[in-house]
Amino acid sequence: MIRGSGGFIVDPPADQTHPSFSFDHSLKGLRIECNDCIEALRTSRAQAAATVEIRPMTNPNSPAAPTGAAPGDEADGESPACVLVFNANDPSGAGGLAGDVTAIASVGAHALPVVTGAYTRDTAEILDHFAFDEESVSEQARTILEDVAVQVIKVGFVGGPENISAVAEIAADYADVPLVAYMPNLSWWNEGQIDLYLDAFRELLLPQTTVLVGNHSTLWRWLLPDWGSDRSPTARDIAKAASELGVPYTLVTGIPLPDQFIDNVLATPQTVLGSEKFERFDAVFSGVGDTLSAALAALIASGSDLAAAATEALSYLDRCLDSGFRPGMGNVIPDRLFWAQPDTGDEAANDQMEALQGFDMPPHDTKH
Numbered sequence: 001m002i003r004g005s006g007g008f009i010v011d012p013p014a015d016q017t018h019p020s021f022s023f024d025h026s027l028k029g030l031r032i033e034c035n036d037c038i039e040a041l042r043t044s045r046a047q048a049a050a051t052v053e054i055r056p057m058t059n060p061n062s063p064a065a066p067t068g069a070a071p072g073d074e075a076d077g078e079s080p081a082c083v084l085v086f087n088a089n090d091p092s093g094a095g096g097l098a099g100d101v102t103a104i105a106s107v108g109a110h111a112l113p114v115v116t117g118a119y120t121r122d123t124a125e126i127l128d129h130f131a132f133d134e135e136s137v138s139e140q141a142r143t144i145l146e147d148v149a150v151q152v153i154k155v156g157f158v159g160g161p162e163n164i165s166a167v168a169e170i171a172a173d174y175a176d177v178p179l180v181a182y183m184p185n186l187s188w189w190n191e192g193q194i195d196l197y198l199d200a201f202r203e204l205l206l207p208q209t210t211v212l213v214g215n216h217s218t219l220w221r222w223l224l225p226d227w228g229s230d231r232s233p234t235a236r237d238i239a240k241a242a243s244e245l246g247v248p249y250t251l252v253t254g255i256p257l258p259d260q261f262i263d264n265v266l267a268t269p270q271t272v273l274g275s276e277k278f279e280r281f282d283a284v285f286s287g288v289g290d291t292l293s294a295a296l297a298a299l300i301a302s303g304s305d306l307a308a309a310a311t312e313a314l315s316y317l318d319r320c321l322d323s324g325f326r327p328g329m330g331n332v333i334p335d336r337l338f339w340a341q342p343d344t345g346d347e348a349a350n351d352q353m354e355a356l357q358g359f360d361m362p363p364h365d366t367k368h
Contacts, residue, residue, distance in 0.1 A: 003161065011292035015176035018093040028119045059214055080110040082148055082178075082343075084141065086167050087156035087290065088129060089118040094333045095184075095287030102336040107316060109298035110140035110147060114140045117159035120247040123286060125332025132161030134166040141170050151301035153179045155209075156290055157186075159201035160193075178300060181205060183214040191285040198222055207246035211306070215254045232256065235265035235272065243269050253292065266310040274307045285321060286331040292317045301355065 083104050090096025094279045097113045104111040113217040115132035138159070153174070158167055165323075171179050183201070184195045202222075204210070212219075216238070223241040224233050239250040248268065257262040295316045298308035323338035335341070 016210065019248055075186035076311055080108055081151040081298070082112055082155045083297050083301050084112045084114065084145065084150045084178070085294070086114045086116050086137070086158050088116050088159060090121065091119065092121055092286065093121045094123060094331065095290035096156065099287045099336065100154065103291045103294040104298040106297050106336045107298045109301050110142050116163050123328035123333065129159060133162060134162040138164050138166040138170065145174065150177055152297045153177050155179065155181045155205065156293070156295055157334055161196050164200040164204050168204040168208055171205070178210040179208055180211045181209040181216055182211065182289050183212065184289050184348045185215065185218050202245055206242065209247045211249045211251060211296065212242050212247045213251045213296065215289065216252050216291040217254065219252060234268040236266060236269055239267040241267035246353060251296065251307060264314055266307060270321065274310055276311065284331045285334060286294040287334055288317065288321070291320055291334050291336060
């Protein structure tokens with residue numbers, strides 16, 4: 001676990017839930033700006049970024065715009081942005097759709113969850129996973145897409161190559177919608193299934209991905225398996241490997257630094273767009289990657305530019321982990337609704353909580 005200025009950040013390897021580069025991708029729908037959120041970038045970085053043409057963001061390889069409202073074009077000014085989420089059900093509530101829905105709602109957007117399968121797990125580890133068939137996944141998504149205009153698509157663990165293919169087809173059909181893809185640590189799975197999943201994700205979904213999110217060691221093993229240098233790859237090295245597969249932006253988390261620090265870096269092959277450094281502490285969380293990628297997707301959907309969204313998503317994750325809790329005998333779970341907890345210094349809230357604790361529920365006397 002890693003502590004930042006405001007709380008804890010997980011050591012992502014412990015989280016078990018979890019063609020050459022060009023800017024020819026259509027990037028409509030997501031603003032990328034050098035504003036106050038990346039004020040910390042040094043002049044050299046700003047000069048490097050100035051040489052990169054950055055356009056509004058959508059999925060790469062965009063054909064015609066989809067029917068329906070454009071991203072951000074809501075029926076009224078008060079409706080939250082909508083995020084279509086592909087992920088598995090997690091009965092522990094640590095990650096999966098439970099984590100996605102809560103994180104997305106917490107930062108002010110509305111989740112449209114598509115169930116791709118279900119984990120068998122507790123709060124300590126994943127024991128198994130049962131994937132839905134690709135037709136049921138596709139039908140869930142296409143039915144809601146015919147009704148609701150979405151601003152971002154977020155993809156977590158979808159269970160197998162067939163479902164990856166189904167999600168990639170949908171992403172291609174809605175190519176003006178940015179896609180945030182999270183690659184979790186799959187070490188709980190068997191090696192053959194991991195290889196098939198990663199190959200399909202690389203070939204089918206990465207070309208549709210706008211922002212790839214993943215832990216440094218996970219992305220290193222996947223995208224740079226033949227890395228031969230004595231030094232570890234940088235975020236830009238990983239971003240370059242991802243860009244060769246069609247990904248314009250990569251958020252790399254958990255990059256080891258000296259003195260028990262880690263870095264989290266948003267990068268392209270040409271430059272670093274932003275970074276957040278945290279101090280490492282001993283603890284194990286579950287559901288961290290889903291929380292971060294879901295918050296990032298929701299902030300993008302709500303209109304934040306990419307650098308600001310990444311910074312805010314990391315800050316949000318920091319506070320979630322600072323307020324984390326252990327509901328069982330396993331790992332700690334992020335409290336994605338930390339802001340809803342009563343302030344310990346609020347006497348009125350404390351009195352109300354004490355009153356509620358003294359309230360006895362009547363016995364359940366339903367007879368069958």
